Amino acid sequence: MKEQEFKAVVIGGCGTVGSLMARVLKDNGADVTVSDLSTDSPQINILEEEGIKLNLGEHDETILKNADVIVVAPSLLQNSKLIGKIKSVTGADIISVDEILSTCKVGKPVVGITGTNGKTTTTWMLKNILNLSGYRTPEHKLKMQGNTELTPSFQARLDGDIAVLEIGTHGNPDEIKNCALKSEVSIGIITNISKDHLSGSHNFQDYISCKREIVDVASCLIFNADDPVVTGFSKDTSNKIFFYGIEDMALEIEAYPEIRECPLCGKKLEYSLYYLGHLGVYKCSCGFKRPEPDVKAFDVKNDSFKLVIGSNTAEVKLRQAGVHNVYNALAAASGASALNIDFNDIVRGIESFEGVKGRFQKVDIGKQVIIDYAHNPAGVKAIIQTLIREKPETSRLIVVNTVSSESGIAGDIEIAKILKDADVIVVASNASRKASSEINVNNHVILTESSKKGSKIGTLGASKAQVGESLNLAINEAKKEDIILIIGEGGVKYSSEILGKFKN
Numbered sequence: 001m002k003e004q005e006f007k008a009v010v011i012g013g014c015g016t017v018g019s020l021m022a023r024v025l026k027d028n029g030a031d032v033t034v035s036d037l038s039t040d041s042p043q044i045n046i047l048e049e050e051g052i053k054l055n056l057g058e059h060d061e062t063i064l065k066n067a068d069v070i071v072v073a074p075s076l077l078q079n080s081k082l083i084g085k086i087k088s089v090t091g092a093d094i095i096s097v098d099e100i101l102s103t104c105k106v107g108k109p110v111v112g113i114t115g116t117n118g119k120t121t122t123t124w125m126l127k128n129i130l131n132l133s134g135y136r137t138p139e140h141k142l143k144m145q146g147n148t149e150l151t152p153s154f155q156a157r158l159d160g161d162i163a164v165l166e167i168g169t170h171g172n173p174d175e176i177k178n179c180a181l182k183s184e185v186s187i188g189i190i191t192n193i194s195k196d197h198l199s200g201s202h203n204f205q206d207y208i209s210c211k212r213e214i215v216d217v218a219s220c221l222i223f224n225a226d227d228p229v230v231t232g233f234s235k236d237t238s239n240k241i242f243f244y245g246i247e248d249m250a251l252e253i254e255a256y257p258e259i260r261e262c263p264l265c266g267k268k269l270e271y272s273l274y275y276l277g278h279l280g281v282y283k284c285s286c287g288f289k290r291p292e293p294d295v296k297a298f299d300v301k302n303d304s305f306k307l308v309i310g311s312n313t314a315e316v317k318l319r320q321a322g323v324h325n326v327y328n329a330l331a332a333a334s335g336a337s338a339l340n341i342d343f344n345d346i347v348r349g350i351e352s353f354e355g356v357k358g359r360f361q362k363v364d365i366g367k368q369v370i371i372d373y374a375h376n377p378a379g380v381k382a383i384i385q386t387l388i389r390e391k392p393e394t395s396r397l398i399v400v401n402t403v404s405s406e407s408g409i410a411g412d413i414e415i416a417k418i419l420k421d422a423d424v425i426v427v428a429s430n431a432s433r434k435a436s437s438e439i440n441v442n443n444h445v446i447l448t449e450s451s452k453k454g455s456k457i458g459t460l461g462a463s464k465a466q467v468g469e470s471l472n473l474a475i476n477e478a479k480k481e482d483i484i485l486i487i488g489e490g491g492v493k494y495s496s497e498i499l500g501k502f503k504n
Contacts, residue, residue, distance in 0.1 A: 007031045009063055011086070012073030014041035014056070016142060019485035020154035021071055021100055022052050027159040028104045033067075035059045046141050064090045072096050074150075097150060106156045110163040111335050114176060114214050115230075117378050118328045122191055123166045124356050125332035133341050135161040149175075149235040153182035162339065169210045177213035180304045187338050188218030191331050192256075193229040194277060194378040195407070216238070222334045224327065225293045225488030226279040232263025234291070242338055244330040245293035246275050246323075249309075253323065254388060255280070256418065257382040264288045276323050276385065277378055295334045297326050297458025302389050307333060309349075312343040320355045358492035360386075365502040367478050368395075371495050374487045375403050375461075377414040387485060388421050395481040396423035401471045402488035404431035404461025413438050424477060424487075428470035429461035429490065430454040446473050462490030468498050475502060 008025050012018040013034030023046075033053040047054060055063050059082075064070065070092050076082055077096055086094060113123050125183025127137045131154050138158035140151055152165040165183055180188065193211050195204050195462045210488060215221060215233050215455045218336075223230045225245035234241050255274035262284035263271050274280040283289035298306040303321040307314050307329075318325050329350045336346045355361070360383065363369040370387070374380045380403070387397055399422040412435035424444045427433045433451040448469045455463040462470075467490050475486050486495050 005029050005031055006068040007066060008032075008069045008071055009035050009055075009067040009092075009147050010071040010073070011035050011059065011082070012076045013047070013052075013071075014038045015073050015075060016043070016044050017075070017150050018071075018073035018096070019043035019047060020140060020151065020158075021073070021097070023050055024073065024100060024104050024154055026050055026052055027357065033063055035063060035099060039066060042143050043207070048198055059085070061089045064092075066294035067092045069384045070094045071100065101153055101157075104157045106163070108156075108161060108163055109187065109339060110156050110165065110185045111163050111184055111187045111189065111217065112152070112167045112180050112183060112185035112214055113168070113189045113191065113331070113335075113340070114167045114211055115189075115224075116194045116211075117376070117382070118191040118324060118331065119166045119168065120323065120373075121328045121356050122189065122331040122335075123164055123357055125328055125350060125353045126335045127164050128353045129332060129336045129346055130162055130164065130339070132349045132352065133336075133345040137162055137164050141368035149179065150182075152179055156183040157473050160237075164335075167214065171210055172209060173210065173404055175208075176210055177216060180214050180217040182425055185214065185218050187220045187222065187335060188214040189222040189331055190214065190224065190227075190230045190233070191327070192224050192279065192378070194376075202224050220338055222331065222338060224279070224331070225291050226275060226281070226327075228260050228263060228278070228290070229270055230289075231291055232288075235264065242295065242334050243291050243293045244297075244327075244334045245290070246279075246297045246300055246326060246330075247277065247293070248298055248479070249273075249323075251301055251389065254385055254421065256385065260387050262273070262286060276327075277381055279327070295330055295337060297330055302386065305329075306337045309333065309337050309343060309346070314343070314347045316347055317351055319351070319353060320360045321390060322360070322382055324386070327445075336400045346482045361492075361496075363496065365475070365499055367475060367480055367484060368482065369484045369486065369495075371486045371491055371501060373489065375489050376405055376407070377411060377418060380415050380418050380487060383485065383487065384418055384421055387483060391483050392481065395483055398424040398425045398426065398474050398478050398482055398484045399420065400424070400428055400467075400474050400484065400486040400491060401432040401484065402428040402462035402467055402470070402490035404408070404429050404488075409434065419443070423482075424474075426470045426474045426477070427451050429488065431461050446470075446477065448473060460489050460493065462488065462494075464490075464494045464498075467491060467494040471495065471498050 010022040014036040035055040138160035158161040257274040258278040264284040283368035416435040
């Protein structure tokens with residue numbers, strides 16, 4: 001498509017997928033006009049910045065008549081009235097998603113990152129390494145995570161040198177495989193696999209099978225050596241595999257240990273060390289054991305570690321603390337190493353990475369506030385483990401729980417048990433309220449009035465009103481030396497705006 005400019009009109013181009021189709025066509029040499037009945041969309045500024053023309057509030061027949069090709073957003077393909085109108089005024093070809101994906105080739109290395117936790121941080125840390133090394137990474141620029149279905153496939157086709165894609169799943173078979181195939185993933189990273197995202201009729205083995213699908217697509221694989229579920233995938237692939245893992249810790253931690261079964265024989269694994277949940281050093285009597293990592297972390301502290309890749313060694317300082325962020329750094333370093341990025345650039349990229357909004361995000365209101373997206377047991381373990389280590393003995397940890405777990409009441413109860421290490425718990429969501437009533441809680445628990453009402457929408461466990469009430473109570477409860485931790489998607493979505501009125 002880059003050889004000859006042609007006129008393309010994208011119907012419904014202000015939507016998520018429509019805007020990506022328009023941008024991909026623009027990058028492939030088309031003169032693109034977005035035609036949309038909408039006049040208000042977060043994508044409009046992005047389209048204008050990229051030189052895409054706009055026909056908003058109508059579908060101008062003159063623009064349609066002059067088009068060489070009409071592209072229709074998938075959400076509008078079944079609108080027979082609209083399709084009929086287009087056909088009545090133009091003889092141009094009418095195409096949609098499949099035609100663009102098959103015609104516009106990726107033409108660059110693609111890293112696909114999947115797993116249960118750490119995907120987003122690993123993705124952005126690897127991008128930071130690549131950007132500092134002089135490579136451009138295509139961005140979807142959407143105000144959403146955008147890690148399932150079509151978004152990664154179009155992001156891979158946007159202008160850039162190396163694509164780094166977060167690939168998630170709703171637990172449906174072939175979802176990750178199809179996404180990775182359409183995105184032309186060449187390097188696949190699996191961060192970890194835990195039981196936290198189970199929902200509905202899916203069991204853990206189903207979930208494992210979904211995450212494993214990237215193994216069948218990527219020619220180069222990067223596995224967390226400390227996760228026996230992930231390393232179990234190495235037994236049935238001949239592709240190149242890089243392992244990463246922690247070799248030793250320089251601090252004592254509460255690892256919240258979990259047992260896992262051997263992926264070869266099904267027996268319970270024997271652990272000699274736990275680093276976080278089920279991540280650690282393990283073996284089985286059948287011979288299965290933790291593999292030797294290629295990318296290693298030695299002397300791990302809360303916010304630093306020694307990085308070793310081959311003969312290269314460096315002390316690395318993290319801007320965001322926690323064992324989970326050591327794992328994120330190792331995954332990003334492994335991806336960069338597989339792309340032959342200079343070791344010094346890898347270190348520089350990790351140390352300069354400032355984090356992702358909503359992940360250990362600190363807000364200054366005269367009291368210490370941290371917002372974290374932790375919304376499942378593994379995520380909550382990671383953030384509590386970090387803060388228990390960081391906080392002074394004289395300060396209290398006050399947790400505002402806005403979570404409604406994807407795995408239902410079982411996940412909510414597990415989170416409530418993890419929060420035993422907090423000093424005060426402010427219950428914001430209805431799910432966390434029900435969970436706290438199911439267990440014996442010795443902490444000081446503050447039940448909000450609004451948490452009596454359920455407000456779950458997808459993984460959003462708490463409404464703006466519930467988050468607002470819980471934050472007011474937490475701030476009033478907290479002394480200056482205390483730490484207020486807000487966990488869950490509702491906290492991430494609403495807290496920054498609510499906290500604005502408390503800033504000095």
